[in-house]
Amino acid sequence: MSAEPARVPQARQGAGAVVRWSAGLVGSVAVLAGLLAGCSTSATYLGSTGQEFYFKAPKHWYTLSSSDLQSIGLPTAAQDSQLKAQGASYPVYATLASPVAHLGRNGLAGSDPWVLGLVKVLGSTDQTGTSLSSLEDEIFNVSGASSSGLTVKALRPSKLVVKGGLRGTLVEYQLGIGASSLAFEQEAVMNSPTNKVWVLAAGCSARCFVSHQRVLEGIVKSFTVTAQGG
C-alpha cells in the first residue's frame, strides 16, 4: 500500500511538511465529529477546536490511519520530536480522509479522492523565511518538483487569501502527466507572527480530480480557521 516513489509525487519531507499522528489528535477529530454528529447534515466536520480550524468532508468519508499517512511519505512522530527539539518546524495536527478506508497503491495520486488537513508550528528559520509564495510548498514541494523536471501545471491562478490577521493562498496544481499525475487544490494560511500555518489540500489523480472537482473544491471552500491570526 505504499506510494510509488518514482512516479507519484510525495508529500514534502523534512522540516517543510511533517505530520505528528497521535492518539490525542485522533481523539480531537473524533470528539469534534461526534459533537457535530447530531446536526443531521450531509457532511462530517473534521478539524480541531484546539488548533482552531475545521472543514467539512462528505459524511461517508473515512478518517484514515497513521499507517496510511506514513505510506504516503509523511514522517513519523519520532522524527517530529527531533524537529521540535532542534527548533525546526513541526506539525501539531494532521488528518487525512477519503471515501475509502485505505488509499490504493498509487496513494495520493490514486483514483480515490482525499483531503489532508495539517497544522504546523514554524521554527525560527521558517518563521522569518516563509512567504505567500512558499505556502504552496507546505505539503507538496511544488517549486522543487518544477526544478527537478516534473511537469507542474497551475490549474488556476494563485489567489491571495486574507482573513483579518491570517494571510495565505489558494492554489490548484497538477504535478506530473499521464496516469501517475496528481492534481490538488490547496488553501494555506499563516498568522501575523508567522509562527503557525494551517493547510488544507484535497485531490487525487488528474483524471479523478476532474471527476470529483466539485466535491473537492467544496471541501476546500469549507476550510475555516477560527484563530484570530494576530
Place this chain on the structure above:
Amino acid sequence: MRPHPFTRSRVALAGGAVALTLGLSACSSGLVVASRADRFYLRLPSGWKTYYKSQLLSNPKWSMFALNPPRVFLAATGGPHPNISQPLSSSNYPWAVFVVEDLAGTAQQSLTLSSLSDVVLPVDQLSQQGTPVQQLQQGQLLVRGALRGTKMAYEIGSGTGGGAIDYQQETWVNSATDRVWALMVGCSPNCYKTNGSLIGSIVQSFYVSNIRIG
C-alpha cells in the same frame, strides 16, 4: 504598547484631505509627520529639515527610488547645515528616511519577515556583495493585530574606514502584504553612539495603525 497617537493628534490632523500632513503638535515639541489615509504617525525633532518625495526623486542621490517611487517618501536631517544628501549617509548629525510602499506581484508574493530589512537598503544584497554588515542589536518581531513587522539595527560599511552608517529600522507590513511602512533613523557610528537616545525616541514615536482611520 504605545498610546494611539492618532487620537492625540486629532486636532492637528483634522480636516486634512492631503495624503501627508506636517505640523507642529500642540502636545509637545517636534515635527509630526502623519497621514490618516496611509495610517502612520511619527515625530521628528523640531528644527529638522525635511525633504519630500518630489525633491528626493529629482536628486541623483535618490535615483535608486525613481524606478519604483514609494507611495510616501520623506527624508529629514538635523544639524546646522542640512542638505538633501545627508540622509542615508555617514553624517555627523542624525537623519531619518521614511517610506510607504505598495507591493504587488513577486514583491508581494516573496516578502518574508527577514526581507523586511531590505525595504529601504538592500542589506542582504550588500552583505553578499562584500559590504560589511553588522547587526547592532537582536532583531525584534513586532505584531499588532493584522500587522507584522521587525525592528532591526545595523552598521553598514566599515566603522574604522569611515563612511559607515549605523541605523535603527522599524518596518511594518499589512496582512494582505500589499503595503509596507519603513522608518530608518541613523548617522555615522560615532554620532549613533552619541545620539542613541534621540534616535531611539524617533523610532519609538513611529506608529502604524492596524485599522483604517477616518
